[in-house]
Amino acid sequence: MTLELSDVTLTYPDGDGRITALDRVSVRVAPGESAAVVGPSGSGKSSLLAVAAALIRPDAGTVRIGGTDTLGLRPRELSELRLREIGIVFQQPNLVASLTAAEQLVVTEHMRARGRGGRARMRAARERAMETLAAVGLAGKEHRHPHRLSGGERQRVNIARALMGRPSVLVVDEPTAALDHERGERIMELVADATRTFDVATLLVTHDTEYLGYAASVLEMRDGRLRIPDRA
Numbered sequence: 001m002t003l004e005l006s007d008v009t010l011t012y013p014d015g016d017g018r019i020t021a022l023d024r025v026s027v028r029v030a031p032g033e034s035a036a037v038v039g040p041s042g043s044g045k046s047s048l049l050a051v052a053a054a055l056i057r058p059d060a061g062t063v064r065i066g067g068t069d070t071l072g073l074r075p076r077e078l079s080e081l082r083l084r085e086i087g088i089v090f091q092q093p094n095l096v097a098s099l100t101a102a103e104q105l106v107v108t109e110h111m112r113a114r115g116r117g118g119r120a121r122m123r124a125a126r127e128r129a130m131e132t133l134a135a136v137g138l139a140g141k142e143h144r145h146p147h148r149l150s151g152g153e154r155q156r157v158n159i160a161r162a163l164m165g166r167p168s169v170l171v172v173d174e175p176t177a178a179l180d181h182e183r184g185e186r187i188m189e190l191v192a193d194a195t196r197t198f199d200v201a202t203l204l205v206t207h208d209t210e211y212l213g214y215a216a217s218v219l220e221m222r223d224g225r226l227r228i229p230d231r232a
């Protein structure tokens with residue numbers, strides 16, 4: 001499904017006034033494609049992702065996922081849509097120390113699978129967790145706890161967890177920030193592969209301009225405004 005933000009404006013309270021974090025921003029990302037967002041700190045990149053992931057409601061504009069206007073949904077429909085259609089990867093993996101890689105992926109399913117049909121649902125979830133971990137290159141490491149994984153591998157688990165619900169939209173905030181160049185490059189490659197394999201519309205923030213070749217398009221944020229830079 002296509003992710004489409006049109007004329008999105010977002011402000012935050014700031015002292016006696018308000019600060020404009022997004023100023024009439026429009027972005028369109030098709031399934032199987034990724035758009036990279038670059039720009040200085042404070043330019044509105046994380047705000048853009050939060051609006052795209054339907055975590056924050058903008059002051060104006062529309063956010064559509066597969067044609068559905070997310071701002072027109074009731075709170076309950078919106079949280080359903082978030083669960084089903086949106087995968088989020090933050091900069092820090094935030095894994096639970098006491099759970100294995102596979103368990104990190106099924107833990108939310110566990111909460112959802114209470115009651116009727118729960119057992120079959122959990123079995124299916126465990127299978128899907130194994131498939132997803134294999135897809136991010138972690139076959140054979142499914143039963144390791146975070147302390148027995150490298151930084152790059154933990155970020156892979158984080159990405160796998162976001163893909164577990166087979167979302168239509170993947171939102172990724174600075175996935176390489178905590179990694180060295182080599183590992184960072186491999187994570188960018190992985191996000192690009194996963195975008196195609198899982199046919200997700202990926203919106204990704206990075207400050208590492210050397211990795212932009214992995215994205216289908218590059219968007220530059222400046223003071224809450226978007227411009228499409230010339231590509232070298």
Ligand code: ADP
Pocket residue numbers: 012013019020021039040041042043044045046047048
């Ligand atoms: P980036 O991710 O590019 O660093 P952000 O989206 O985090 O930019 O921030 C954009 C602007 O909005 C900045 O001026 C920031 O200080 C401000 N801002 C971000 N989040 C909040 C918030 N929760 N409350 C008030 N201002 C915020």
Ligand code: MG
Pocket residue numbers: 045046047
């Ligand atoms: Mg940010």
